[in-house]
Structures are given as C-alpha cells and as structure tokens.
Amino acid sequence: DQQVKQNSPSLSVQEGRISILNCDYTNSMFDYFLWYKKYPAEGPTFLISISSIKDKNEDGRFTVFLNKSAKHLSLHIVPSQPGDSAVYFCAAQPNQAGTALIFGKGTTLSVSS
Amino acid sequence: DAGVTQSPTHLIKTRGQHVTLRCSPISGHKSVSWYQQVLGQGPQFIFQYYEKEERGRGNFPDRFSARQFPNYSSELNVNALLLGDSALYLCASILSGFSYNEQFFGPGTRLTVL
Numbered sequence: 001d002q003q004v005k006q007n008s009p010s011l012s013v014q015e016g017r018i019s020i021l022n023c024d025y026t027n028s029m030f031d032y033f034l035w036y037k038k039y040p041a042e043g044p045t046f047l048i049s050i051s052s053i054k055d056k057n058e059d060g061r062f063t064v065f066l067n068k069s070a071k072h073l074s075l076h077i078v079p080s081q082p083g084d085s086a087v088y089f090c091a092a093q094p095n096q097a098g099t100a101l102i103f104g105k106g107t108t109l110s111v112s113s
Numbered sequence: 114d115a116g117v118t119q120s121p122t123h124l125i126k127t128r129g130q131h132v133t134l135r136c137s138p139i140s141g142h143k144s145v146s147w148y149q150q151v152l153g154q155g156p157q158f159i160f161q162y163y164e165k166e167e168r169g170r171g172n173f174p175d176r177f178s179a180r181q182f183p184n185y186s187s188e189l190n191v192n193a194l195l196l197g198d199s200a201l202y203l204c205a206s207i208l209s210g211f212s213y214n215e216q217f218f219g220p221g222t223r224l225t226v227l
Contacts, residue, residue, distance in 0.1 A: 043203055
C-alpha cells in the first residue's frame, strides 16, 4: 500500500524545455514534502521542499507546487539542463516526532541536448 | 568538512550470514536514519537514532537492528540474511532528532546476498 506514488517511471525532455515531475499521496496527515535527486553511485541529494501550509515554493530553476485537495504535488524544472538527468524521488514526512521519510518509487528524468 | 561516510561500499554475503554496515554522520549532527532501497523502489525507512536512542522504526523484521555510539556514528546489523535483503542501504545524517531538518544521505552500501 503505497502512500507516496510517482506513476511515471521515466520522463524525457529536451534541453531548455520544462520538466514536470508528478507525485500523488494518500495520507492527509503528511505535513511536509520533499524532492530528492539521485545520481548513480551517489546517495539522494535534497532538492527542494514545501510545507503543507503552502501551495508553492521556488528555488532558482526548481519550483514545487502542492495541491492539498487533490493530494498532488509537482516539481517543475525550467529550463531543463542535461545535468538534471537523474532519478527524482518525491518524499513525505508525517506530522509527528521523528524524521522518517516516506519515498515514492522515483522518476528517471533524461534531458537531451 | 567530510560528508556522510558509509562503509563498506559493496558487500557480498550468502544466505544465513550476518552483516554489519557502518555510518559516520556529518560533524555536529546527532541523528542518523537508515533506509533500504531495493532496485526499482524508493528508499524505505528502517530506523532512526538520536542521541544514541532509537526514535523510530519502520516495518522491518527483528533480524534488523541498529545502534548509535557516543560519537554519533551508527551501525546497522542484519542477521540471518535472506536473498530479499539484497539492496542499497542508505544512511542519512540529520542535525537533530526532530522533523523538518534537512537529511543528508551517504553514498550507501550495496549488499548482495547470494
């Protein structure tokens, strides 16, 4: 029973275009959402996060949108660059003590030049 | 400053054996979390330790155990290895034991069980 779902295993985008990665969740108690990027042979690297009280957070080329009523969030990368090619994980943190993250299965983004 | 270090990088074991994985967090960080990432899946939470005490445990059998030392480094132990334990084991370093602190992941230990 997956609480965080990334339904697109892969996404291919041309350099300079927008990449949109989607994530759905089922648990309304999630309080905080994060996106991580992972290159082969490296651990996941924190990218951007959003609190459940906000609907948008922006950091440079990366913007995360949260739609609580739809239990959906998305990561927009504009413009996409070849170095963005990696696996992107959506993660959620429940509203409780502790720091356990619940991850989706990931989406592999390929940006071609 | 060194980031999160994990050892060994790769490990091959046979079914029924025991394995110990090690993690050193970022200097000044007092909490460590362990995750298991099976191929094609996202990381799955195993344990969190803060100030040498277990703060959280995921849905893993008792064959999995961990501890944190006074210098905040941590060990993950897995007994009676099964083929399904083959995975990338990730350690995350966290400043404190509380929510919403950024988690910094190590490169992981790739465990193969034959």
